[in-house]
Amino acid sequence: MHSTSRRPKPSGRAGEIINAGAIAAMMSIGHRLGLFRVMAELPPATSAEIAAAAKLNERYVREWLAVMVTGGVVTYDAGRATYTLPREHAACLTPGAQLGNLAVYAQAVVLMGAVQERILGCFRSGAGMAYEDYPCFHQIMAEDSGQTVVDHLFTILLPLADGLTTRLERGIDVLDAGCGAGRALIAMAERYPNSGFTGYDLCGDAIESAQQAAAERGLSNVRFEQRDLTEFSETERYDLITSFDAVHDQKEPAELLVRLYRALRLGGIYLMQDIGGSARLENNVPLPMAAFLYAISCTHCMPVSLGQGGAGLGTMWGWETAQAFLQRAGFANVQRHVLPHDPLNVWFVSVKQ
Ligand SMILES: C[S@@+](CC[C@H](N)C(=O)[O-])C[C@H]1O[C@@H](n2cnc3c(N)ncnc32)[C@H](O)[C@@H]1O
The missing domain is CATH 3.40.50.150 (Vaccinia Virus protein VP39)
Structure with a gap:
């Protein structure tokens, strides 16, 4: 029997570090492909709408979105199957951000x-x-x-x-x-x-x-x-x-x-x-x-x-x-x-x- 409530956590900080590293690598992909810019300009949108706006393959975009949702970068409305890049997240992941676009540095990772x-x-x-x-x-x-x-x-x-x-x-x-x-x-x-x-x-x-x-x-x-x-x-x-x-x-x-x-x-x-x-x-x-x-x-x-x-x-x-x-x-x-x-x-x- 599967229980989601008692799932063991990978050991605290080490697990967080590996997770964050993976999110950074995928952030770099999102930056290079213009996904953050596209999402900043869209209202809540499905993976198909985001992929179409970015001129990319929907299946890959959906998997990338899953990383961003579980990583806390993008929010997900399961009822409508729509994704949103919150304004305050877009503010540090797109050009013109006050302290620079942090997604630029994800490329270094x-x-x-x-x-x-x-x-x-x-x-x-x-x-x-x-x-x-x-x-x-x-x-x-x-x-x-x-x-x-x-x-x-x-x-x-x-x-x-x-x-x-x-x-x-x-x-x-x-x-x-x-x-x-x-x-x-x-x-x-x-x-x-x-x-x-x-x-x-x-x-x-x-x-x-x-x-x-x-x-x-x-x-x-x-x-x-x-x-x-x-x-x-x-x-x-x-x-x-x-x-x-x-x-x-x-x-x-x-x-x-x-x-x-x-x-x-x-x-x-x-x-x-x-x-x-x-x-x-x-x-x-x-x-x-x-x-x-x-x-x-x-x-x-x-x-x-x-x-x-x-x-x-x-x-x-x-x-x-x-x-x-x-x-x-x-x-x-x-x-x-x-x-x-x-x-x-x-x-x-x-x-x-
Ligand atoms: C970190 S990059 C900065 C580049 C540029 N100033 C910028 O801000 O985009 C360091 C630069 O120093 C250059 N550099 C390193 N050693 C050098 C050398 N011996 N002679 C001339 N340029 C050198 C590299 O090719 C590189 O473009």
Whole structure:
């Protein structure tokens, strides 16, 4: 005889963790297929209506919906067989969410699984990985920085440095170091036609995507070049240098900051976003999503630095380390900001005096 009321629970927290991991993987699928966006726009709907609106197969969509219902993301009306994405859930799983679309980060959980076989080998050998080993990395990264950087560039980020937007309007030289798919630089190039913009990145596929996006917009004041920043040696060439989440996974972060300092003109500004964790593990226990950040570190940021023969400082190298490296590079006055729209990161504004 079956009894549902006395069904044993898989052991508490471990069961919850496995369940949450599965929901995250399926959240990534929902994000990639536009299911959350479709459901946010529909009234309570059947699986057939949701599948039709998303132009997907009903059977797969129904099974995905079952995960979302049992996972507490979607509500289900059994009498009508309709599904609803509550407004407050849609608010953090669709574009335009105040603290960013969290479904974007669910893709990183899937990426960790995609590279597991390689990472197992790295644990044994100590070897590193290459950016090309991660499918869709630059696409996910562009979505991530789209919401922490690009969406807030003109309202919050560039105004962090006194007088910077006026200088950009008049015309200055700007470098984005480790520009990835280049969306931040493109947004600035569109807004400030009198300024010149350069983006360097190690990865050819990211640079191609950036070049294509710039060409589609007909921009002539921005250029992107595939360049290994460990060989970067320009001197007093820029008035503004930016790096968005691009220092900690470098081969030699401290050395890169010295090179960026050298590449700035006197009075030039360095605007740096990096991960906001502390260098001390014990300080990170209460940090939101700290386990997620360490997991990204273990499966991506640390291995790609080690893969370049680098230090492998990891995602959680710590704001203290970043600040000390900036000061050692020569920046005398380093301002640190933790911004409400971007709680996982820290922002530094440094001026070459
Ligand atoms: C976490 S991603 C951030 C990308 C981009 N700034 C963004 O916010 O979307 C780090 C970037 O640093 C680049 N990078 C890592 N090592 C590099 C190196 N030695 N030279 C140039 N770029 C490098 C990677 O290719 C990657 O695009």
